[in-house]
Amino acid sequence: MRYPVIADSKRKGEWAESCFISEAIKRGWEVFTEHGDSSSYDVIISKGNIMRTIQIKSTFVVREKRSVWTVSRTRKKTPYQSGLDFFALYCHNTGVWIMVTPEEIAGRKTYTILHKNKNKNNNWHELEDSKNCTTVS
Numbered sequence: 001m002r003y004p005v006i007a008d009s010k011r012k013g014e015w016a017e018s019c020f021i022s023e024a025i026k027r028g029w030e031v032f033t034e035h036g037d038s039s040s041y042d043v044i045i046s047k048g049n050i051m052r053t054i055q056i057k058s059t060f061v062v063r064e065k066r067s068v069w070t071v072s073r074t075r076k077k078t079p080y081q082s083g084l085d086f087f088a089l090y091c092h093n094t095g096v097w098i099m100v101t102p103e104e105i106a107g108r109k110t111y112t113i114l115h116k117n118k119n120k121n122n123n124w125h126e127l128e129d130s131k132n133c134t135t136v137s
Helices: 009-026 124-128
Strands: 030-033 043-047 050-059 066-070 086-091 096-100 110-114
Touching: 009 030, 009 043, 009 050, 009 086, 050 066, 050 124, 066 086, 086 110, 096 124
Parallel strands: 050 086
Antiparallel strands: 030 043, 043 050, 066 110, 086 096
8 A cells, every 4th residue: 555755744643643543443443532732642532331542653764674653742752641541653664553552662752663573563452452441331
């Protein structure tokens, strides 16, 4: 699949958010978007009694068979605050989504994954795992 060439980083983020929303809906999630961009998350998704807050990040950077994402707030290079359940990391070059908990990021400014690490690729099922679950009654 060919992806658009997008020069502006803000537009890249908006494009990735649209891609996430589309994929989440295809997978049966309801999606709620934030107005503005001052929260720790970009969207809230819900399926049954499961609700998740998601920060969406994309990368267009691939180096030596690995992808690199900036996972801090880009303007301030500070970590995200509490209230975030998952980072949804999208690799533009491979078309792969990777779901990562804030604990896996552990205060880093960047997150790198080797392309041969297939166990994290398209791991949407982790959003429904009860150990990572925020449930709504």
